[in-house]
Amino acid sequence: MFKEIPDLLSAEQLRQLRAIAAAAPFVDGRITNPHNTAKQNLQLHDQSSYQQSSQLLIQALGAHEDFRNFAMPVAIAPPMLTRYEAGMRYGAHTDAAFIPLPSGPIRSDLSCTIFVNDPGEYRGGELVIHLGTRSIPFKGAAGSAIVYPSDTLHEVAPVTQGQRLVAITFVQSRVADPFRREMLYEVNEIAALEGLGMRAENFTRMQLFQQRLMRYWADKP
Numbered sequence: 001m002f003k004e005i006p007d008l009l010s011a012e013q014l015r016q017l018r019a020i021a022a023a024a025p026f027v028d029g030r031i032t033n034p035h036n037t038a039k040q041n042l043q044l045h046d047q048s049s050y051q052q053s054s055q056l057l058i059q060a061l062g063a064h065e066d067f068r069n070f071a072m073p074v075a076i077a078p079p080m081l082t083r084y085e086a087g088m089r090y091g092a093h094t095d096a097a098f099i100p101l102p103s104g105p106i107r108s109d110l111s112c113t114i115f116v117n118d119p120g121e122y123r124g125g126e127l128v129i130h131l132g133t134r135s136i137p138f139k140g141a142a143g144s145a146i147v148y149p150s151d152t153l154h155e156v157a158p159v160t161q162g163q164r165l166v167a168i169t170f171v172q173s174r175v176a177d178p179f180r181r182e183m184l185y186e187v188n189e190i191a192a193l194e195g196l197g198m199r200a201e202n203f204t205r206m207q208l209f210q211q212r213l214m215r216y217w218a219d220k221p
């Protein structure tokens, strides 16, 4: 369902991202969603800073084994540095199914928030994911990330003090269906963690099962 990644970014990567954010201009986040009244935040607005920061973040996501195993990405939108100042929020919404990119649209199967500043630097600002009548708040440490299904209703609670600096991205997965993706992730994890401890013939049977599911459910990488 959700995947929390505690160690996505190194201290050096965080330093670089914060330096980019401190030097570059930010504009009203509605620039990419003009009719979205729920959205009250600021987005990085400088081509070379965007390129530098998104490259660093895509590289970090692509290099993280647990992220790759969980998300099974075929395409990752360039992550956008986003700032919420006191009074800003992002009201309850679900993400658009397709995200236009210069290289063509991608389907948003998973959304990802990467926490760039320390949670002690702001009050409020939790990413709240709604599941039926329950709401689950996330406020990660700097350098951590949360990956969640893009079709959930979610919001960012108002920041009441300080500033919240995050990067936001969307992932198209090889497996669009969350149920199937989770089943595959689980069986792949069990095979990776326990496979060598199994009797060889049972491991072979398990691999057959894994590869059949991949064949039926996964798009080509």
Ligand SMILES: O=C(O)CCC(=O)C(=O)O
Pocket: 082, 090, 095, 113, 127, 154, 155, 156, 166, 168
């Ligand atoms: O700031 C966040 O953590 C999430 C933002 C969000 O939901 C979005 O950009 O669609």
Ligand SMILES: [Fe+2]
Pocket: 093, 094, 095, 111, 154
């Ligand atoms: Fe969202």
